[in-house]
Amino acid sequence: MLFNSFEYALFLPIVFILYWFVTNKNLKAQNFLLLVVSYVFYGWWDWRFLSLIAFSSLVDYIAGLKIEQSDKRSTRRLFLTISLLTNLGFLGVFKYFNFFSQSLADGFAQLGYTIHPFTLDIVLPVGISFYTFQTMSYSIDVYRKKLQPTNDIIAFFAYVSFFPQLVAGPIERATNLLPQFQKKRVFSYEEGATGMRQILWGLFKKMVIADNCAVMVDQIFENHETLPGSVLIMGSIYFALQIYGDFSGYSDIAIGTARLFGFKLMTNFRTPYFSRDVAEFWRRWHISLTTWFRDYLYIPLGGSRVNTGRAIRNTFVIFIVSGFWHGANWTFIAWGAINALYFIPLLLTGYNRKNTGAIAENQLLPSLKEILQMGLTFALTCLAWVFFRAENINVAFEYLSNIFTQPFLPENFYYFHPKYIFIIGVWLLLEWLVFRHDNAFERIHHTAPWLRRPAYFVLGSVTFLFMVNEAKSFIYFQF
Amino acid sequence: MKRFLIKCLFYTVIFIGLLSILTTAVDCGLKIVNDNLFGDWNRLLGDQIKDDIIVVGNSRAKVHFDPILIEKLTGLSCYNLGKDATDLFQQQTVINSIVESQIHPKYVVLSTDINSLPKKSEIFEKQAYLPYLNNSFISNVLEEVDQQVVYERTLPFIKYRGYPEIILKGLLRHFKKDNEYSRTKGFEPQNRIWNNDFSKFQKMMGNEKIVLSEDEVNEGFKILQHIIDVCKSKGIGVIIVQPPRYCELYEYFPQKEKIDIQIQNLSITNDIFYLDYSHSNISLDKSFFYNASHLNARGAQIFTTKLCNDLNKLPL
Numbered sequence: 142m143l144f145n146s147f148e149y150a151l152f153l154p155i156v157f158i159l160y161w162f163v164t165n166k167n168l169k170a171q172n173f174l175l176l177v178v179s180y181v182f183y184g185w186w187d188w189r190f191l192s193l194i195a196f197s198s199l200v201d202y203i204a205g206l207k208i209e210q211s212d213k214r215s216t217r218r219l220f221l222t223i224s225l226l227t228n229l230g231f232l233g234v235f236k237y238f239n240f241f242s243q244s245l246a247d248g249f250a251q252l253g254y255t256i257h258p259f260t261l262d263i264v265l266p267v268g269i270s271f272y273t274f275q276t277m278s279y280s281i282d283v284y285r286k287k288l289q290p291t292n293d294i295i296a297f298f299a300y301v302s303f304f305p306q307l308v309a310g311p312i313e314r315a316t317n318l319l320p321q322f323q324k325k326r327v328f329s330y331e332e333g334a335t336g337m338r339q340i341l342w343g344l345f346k347k348m349v350i351a352d353n354c355a356v357m358v359d360q361i362f363e364n365h366e367t368l369p370g371s372v373l374i375m376g377s378i379y380f381a382l383q384i385y386g387d388f389s390g391y392s393d394i395a396i397g398t399a400r401l402f403g404f405k406l407m408t409n410f411r412t413p414y415f416s417r418d419v420a421e422f423w424r425r426w427h428i429s430l431t432t433w434f435r436d437y438l439y440i441p442l443g444g445s446r447v448n449t450g451r452a453i454r455n456t457f458v459i460f461i462v463s464g465f466w467h468g469a470n471w472t473f474i475a476w477g478a479i480n481a482l483y484f485i486p487l488l489l490t491g492y493n494r495k496n497t498g499a500i501a502e503n504q505l506l507p508s509l510k511e512i513l514q515m516g517l518t519f520a521l522t523c524l525a526w527v528f529f530r531a532e533n534i535n536v537a538f539e540y541l542s543n544i545f546t547q548p549f550l551p552e553n554f555y556y557f558h559p560k561y562i563f564i565i566g567v568w569l570l571l572e573w574l575v576f577r578h579d580n581a582f583e584r585i586h587h588t589a590p591w592l593r594r595p596a597y598f599v600l601g602s603v604t605f606l607f608m609v610n611e612a613k614s615f616i617y618f619q620f
Numbered sequence: 621m622k623r624f625l626i627k628c629l630f631y632t633v634i635f636i637g638l639l640s641i642l643t644t645a646v647d648c649g650l651k652i653v654n655d656n657l658f659g660d661w662n663r664l665l666g667d668q669i670k671d672d673i674i675v676v677g678n679s680r681a682k683v684h685f686d687p688i689l690i691e692k693l694t695g696l697s698c699y700n701l702g703k704d705a706t707d708l709f710q711q712q713t714v715i716n717s718i719v720e721s722q723i724h725p726k727y728v729v730l731s732t733d734i735n736s737l738p739k740k741s742e743i744f745e746k747q748a749y750l751p752y753l754n755n756s757f758i759s760n761v762l763e764e765v766d767q768q769v770v771y772e773r774t775l776p777f778i779k780y781r782g783y784p785e786i787i788l789k790g791l792l793r794h795f796k797k798d799n800e801y802s803r804t805k806g807f808e809p810q811n812r813i814w815n816n817d818f819s820k821f822q823k824m825m826g827n828e829k830i831v832l833s834e835d836e837v838n839e840g841f842k843i844l845q846h847i848i849d850v851c852k853s854k855g856i857g858v859i860i861v862q863p864p865r866y867c868e869l870y871e872y873f874p875q876k877e878k879i880d881i882q883i884q885n886l887s888i889t890n891d892i893f894y895l896d897y898s899h900s901n902i903s904l905d906k907s908f909f910y911n912a913s914h915l916n917a918r919g920a921q922i923f924t925t926k927l928c929n930d931l932n933k934l935p936l
Contacts, residue, residue, distance in 0.1 A: 147771060161621060328621050328624070330621075330623055330624050333624045334624065334627070337628070560784065597631065598634070598635060598638065601635055602638075602639070602642075602777075605639070605777055605778070605780075605781050606780070606781065606784050606787060607781075607782070607784060608781045608782055
């Protein structure tokens with residue numbers, strides 16, 4: 142069930158009514174309702190996926206209790222290993238098996254041996270990369286004694302399958318989200334209103350920005366061999382905006398929806414394209430994933446508090462694994478490696494923690510220096526995005542080389558259509574003026590009603606006006 | 621909670637109300653627009669088409685049949701309502717509109733060939749239908765092709781999503797008259813010469829042929845029969861015409877002859893006229909076409925003249 146679908150428009154109010162009017166007196170009933178509706182939501186794609194998420198949830202629930210019950214380190218480690226192997230095993234089979242099999246065959250082919258890759262004819266379950274990471278964080282935090290495991294199986298299953306963030310994040314930590322299932326939720330008007338605003342903004346980003354940019358991106362990437370260099374550059378920009386609009390839009394809808402039910406999810410994006418360097422970009426982009434890798438992989442490897450060689454190695458490991466998390470394709474690994482190459486100079490020179498303050502704090506516009514920094518960071522990001530979007534490595538390199546080998550100027554301005562430039566311009570202006578503040582959605586509440594209310598109508602109408610005709614799914618569902 | 625629900629309801633009602641007003645304003649504006657997309661529909665559904673003959677079909681109808689020439693040579697007034705990329709199923713929207721209007725033509729000339737039979741999976745230039753989705757004789761047909769039409773005719777403004785230019789056009793029409801209509805009573809002559817579309821097609825096809833399934837053929841003929849029945853029930857005569865296409869194209873349609881015979885039999889059974897120009901001399905000469913499926917302006921003139929000569933021989 143897509144957030145931008147009629148089914149969801151019916152689903153959400155029904156669940157809302159049942160949650161606050163039918164089950165509100167009983168916490169267990171409320172959690173059970175969330176569990177049931179979350180399974181309905183997830184099963185809407187394919188009911189067969191439910192068995193996987195249920196099994197993963199059960200394994201981690203039991204593992205958490207067993208880890209807590211034992212004092213012996215080896216036993217605790219054993220149950221942690223079972224949890225990790227189960228979740229990584231699911232990922233390995235459903236997501237990466239065919240990639241490894243094909244890569245092995247290709248590797249042998251390079252050496253002159255022909256082997257036929259054994260591939261599995263299976264569908265990638267939606268959201269598997271998200272909920273497996275969420276449940277693994279639970280097991281690891283229990284093992285590290287950062288969290289008490291729960292013996293409330295309903296609350297735990299509901300935490301794993303919580304529908305707003307199930308299929309595309311944010312990847313919630315059990316320390317943040319699970320306790321919210323264990324205490325009574327009270328409806329707050331401010332939270333509800335803020336949630337609705339955030340949903341509206343998320344829908345705008347997804348349906349207007351991302352889906353319209355997608356039309357251009359598809360055409361440009363499909364015809365990259367013949368298009369001029371300026372159009373190819375524009376293609377990478379469109380894709381940067383598409384993926385941001387799509388993913389951050391989804392996150393906003395997820396966080397806004399959770400607010401309607403009295404839950405606070407973590408922020409997943411902080412206007413990353415206004416970053417002054419790549420390190421700052423990675424503190425603002427897909428925050429739930431980057432912090433997950435930081436806490437569960439980077440820091441255990443020693444982080445940056447090791448010698449230079451290891452620090453570089455750890456950085457490469459994190460970015461490549463992060464790339465690989467996105468998909469079973471060498472392009473994602475390349476994307477990760479490129480970002481590692483961007484990051485390492487900053488790390489080695491200590492500049493990775495330079496830009497940690499707010500951008501243009503208390504100022505309407507950034508300084509010239511900040512504009513140049515943001516421009517450069519954005520350009521580097523767009524270059525890397527070409528690998529993320531391309532079908533394979535060869536296409537990515539071809540795309541980039543065509544920027545310089547093809548004639549630069551376009552014959553017509555079809556790919557620079559005023560409609561797209563206008564939408565993107567207005568959106569970036571709003572992002573800068575309003576949404577670069579962490580509490581933007583709350584701040585809007587304090588704006589004058591004569592300004593605020595027509596703005597909601599205009600935003601809603603513009604979303605209707607400019608949305609493309611077919612409800613497009615979210616890019617991150619494929620991960 | 622109460623305050624939240626009341627506010628949600630308030631905003632929803634206001635939003636839907638304002639969108640409904642906007643939809644009505646856009647609908648009304650588009651219904652008086654006179655351009656190539658909306659002009660012909662508006663005339664048809666506004667009972668402004670009072671011609672003796674109406675040509676119905678796909679793009680071949682639109683570019684092959686010259687209504688001014690037909691009027692000149694037969695003495696019968698004519699209007700061309702050919703619509704690009706439509707099959708017989710979607711052409712029912714035009715037939716239904718003709719039948720529902722106050723003024724009926726004497727004859728419908730139905731431009732039909734093998735490509736008219738299979739049902740397409742999408743609606744080309746759907747924008748043209750949008751102001752008229754409340755007309756059930758149009759939406760009932762379109763719903764079977766695109767199920768979103770069900771939502772689009774019920775919920776306000778949804779149908780105009782993704783068409784900001786159309787919305788603007790509809791709104792501005794209330795303030796400024798337009799006249800961007802460049803056709804001649806629906807006819808759009810193509811002043812073009814033979815291009816390389818056919819060679820691209822041949823390269824793409826290789827040795828493959830275009831074969832329709834039995835279901836596609838049966839469904840197509842069912843709809844054709846239905847169209848004939850509907851027209852006859854209102855006293856409208858039907859003349860089926862198969863316009864010419866470039867002869868080399870027919871090699872890719874191994875079922876053509878069989879289907880032509882079926883059309884012939886259908887017309888005999890229904891006691892209607894069937895004129896087949898697919899093997900006329902016109903189809904042998906590339907200079908009359910701009911691609912293998914469509915006549916250019918010169919070819920259309922020659923074809924229409926030939927058609928009129930044959931129409932004059934019929935007891936119309």
